[in-house]
Structure formats: C-alpha cells, structure tokens
Amino acid sequence: MLLITCPHCGPREESEFSCGGEAHIARPLAENGLTDAQFADYLFLRDNPKGLFLERWRHTAGCRRWFNVARDTVTHEIVEFYPMGSTPKSKAGKAAHAESWRRDTAAEAAARPAPKSRAKQGVGS
Amino acid sequence: MASAASDRGRPPGRTALAGKTPRTTDVPDGARPGLVISELAHLGKLNLRGGDGIVPAVRKHTGCDRLPGNNRTVTVGDRTLVWLAPDEYLLLCEAGQEGHLHSQLMIDLASVHAATTNVTDALCAISLRGPAVRQVLTKGCAIDLHPSVFTAGMCAQTMLSHAAVTLIAGESDRFTLICRTSFAAYVHDWLMDAGLEYGASFRG
Numbered sequence: 048m049l050l051i052t053c054p055h056c057g058p059r060e061e062s063e064f065s066c067g068g069e070a071h072i073a074r075p076l077a078e079n080g081l082t083d084a085q086f087a088d089y090l091f092l093r094d095n096p097k098g099l100f101l102e103r104w105r106h107t108a109g110c111r112r113w114f115n116v117a118r119d120t121v122t123h124e125i126v127e128f129y130p131m132g133s134t135p136k137s138k139a140g141k142a143a144h145a146e147s148w149r150r151d152t153a154a155e156a157a158a159r160p161a162p163k164s165r166a167k168q169g170v171g172s
Numbered sequence: 173m174a175s176a177a178s179d180r181g182r183p184p185g186r187t188a189l190a191g192k193t194p195r196t197t198d199v200p201d202g203a204r205p206g207l208v209i210s211e212l213a214h215l216g217k218l219n220l221r222g223g224d225g226i227v228p229a230v231r232k233h234t235g236c237d238r239l240p241g242n243n244r245t246v247t248v249g250d251r252t253l254v255w256l257a258p259d260e261y262l263l264l265c266e267a268g269q270e271g272h273l274h275s276q277l278m279i280d281l282a283s284v285h286a287a288t289t290n291v292t293d294a295l296c297a298i299s300l301r302g303p304a305v306r307q308v309l310t311k312g313c314a315i316d317l318h319p320s321v322f323t324a325g326m327c328a329q330t331m332l333s334h335a336a337v338t339l340i341a342g343e344s345d346r347f348t349l350i351c352r353t354s355f356a357a358y359v360h361d362w363l364m365d366a367g368l369e370y371g372a373s374f375r376g
Contacts, residue, residue: 055242055258056328060314063331108336109329110257 054128056109067103069093070115073158089154099143187213188296188356199371206304206370212297216270218263222286229280254327296356300347304370311366
C-alpha cells in the first residue's frame, strides 16, 4: 500500500485515490483535419513507460480534486505533484514530458489552433 | 428548493438511525463503555462552495471571521465551518435552522461566485465519545488518529471501513462523524462491532 501525500489533505493511503491515467493528452481541435490513424494516437494509444510517468490522480475519498503526479513505475517513488493545467517543475519531470513520443504526434500539433494562413486557404478552396 | 418558511414549520422527519435500538454491550471489567455513540438528529448541514468572496456572508451568519484552513474547522457558538476541499466547506448549524440559513446565504451570496446546497437530510451526523474512541476508529481508518496528530479542531474526509466519512475532532476526544444517510446503518453496525472489546453503547 502506497502512502500518497495529497497536495490538499496530506498523507493518505492509496485506496483513497483514483488514477486517471496518462496526463498531458491534448484534444485535437475540430478545425484541424486529422486522419483516423492520427486521431487514434489521441483517442486510444497510451504510454506505458518503465520509469517516470506523468499521470492524473484524484483524491476520490478526500477532497475530490484532480492533480498531476510524476510517478516512477519501477520504484513507485512520487517525484512531484503539480496542478492540473500545468507541466512538471522537476528536472526529471520536465525530461519525461519532453521525451514523450506524444510531443511529436500530429494529434498534439492539432490541439493547437491552426495557423491563420492555413485557415484562409481552407475557406478559399 | 423548498421555501424557507415551509421548512421551518415542517415537523422533523425520521432520522437515519431511527430504526436502531439503543443498547449497551457488556463492558469488559464493569467500567464505563469505551465507545458511546449517539445520533445528532437533524443537525443542519449546508454545503458551501466559493473562495474568499464568501467570507462576508459567512461572517454575518456564523460569526466566523475566516474560512478554515486545510483539514481544519472553525466553530463559533453552535455553528461550525468544516473544510472539505479548496473552495468547499460544510456548515453545521442548529437543527431546524438550516432552511432559514440556506435562504439567507442564497441572498447574501447572490452577487458572489459561490454556491450553497442544503444537504441536511443527505448526511447523517453521529457523535462519538469515550476513552476508546480513537482505538475503535483506527480499526477502520488509515489516517493517523494519534491525539498529538489529529487534534481538536481538525477534520478529515476519509474511508471508515468502506464508508466515506468526514471525521471532526472536538474537545476532550469527542468526535463528530458525518456519513451518507444511506450508509448510516452500516456505520452504526460497524462501530458497535468494532467497539465490542471496549464496550459500546448506542444511546439513540
């Protein structure tokens, strides 16, 4: 049993928490055309690394708040907690975020608003 | 939302533990029971969501000058504000006053980004006292309940043997346990069983 330190409630046992899976999966925007295979990267494919993994967790039985956790899947060491909507602060966490295969996917690029010039082309064509 | 006036005039209904018979188990050495359980019938409970903007309304209706910090409660007179989460509090008030208090808070919080919900009948409040109260709770709860750690004025939302509960520590080892009404019978049965070795008493 892990003892997890909730950023709001303090140390609590693992069974009070739910793991929400991989963090930092940005939803592609509708105006960005993606192939089915590229959309599948966003919808279905999840990372399963040996080592540091950036996850979403929720303190279900306590404050019921979501937060991000950088957890080592080998040692179960929790390197850091950081709020939803932000990226890791620790050196190891930053590296794990930057090295994720997801950073290079078309799905993640499509989560940012399309460049204006391309949008104009779309209207004209 | 029922009107406050009709709430105040309505006779209180059946409570969550109304079906449980008061009883006391054998006390090992003939001493006082280690755990004494009683239902805080109809204790008023309001869920309050909001940031610092709710402080003036809270001060007006409870006398609390500030919102409780994490895992803390603030009590002024008969009213207690319990921290539940960032931006979320539980306001405990005198039985029968919750409807009036709720409508007053609705008026005073109208211009603030906040929400208040009357959860009086959704939750059951149980008073726990006796010399063995911490030992009994420790059997079903993983948080550190040592008197030097979980001190008076602290609160925690946690699991007590599969039931989600809010534990509030009062003065001289008196605890208030708040659980869902639908879990109240289970929590009562579990407490009576867990307290068996110290002697347990349910006073109704």
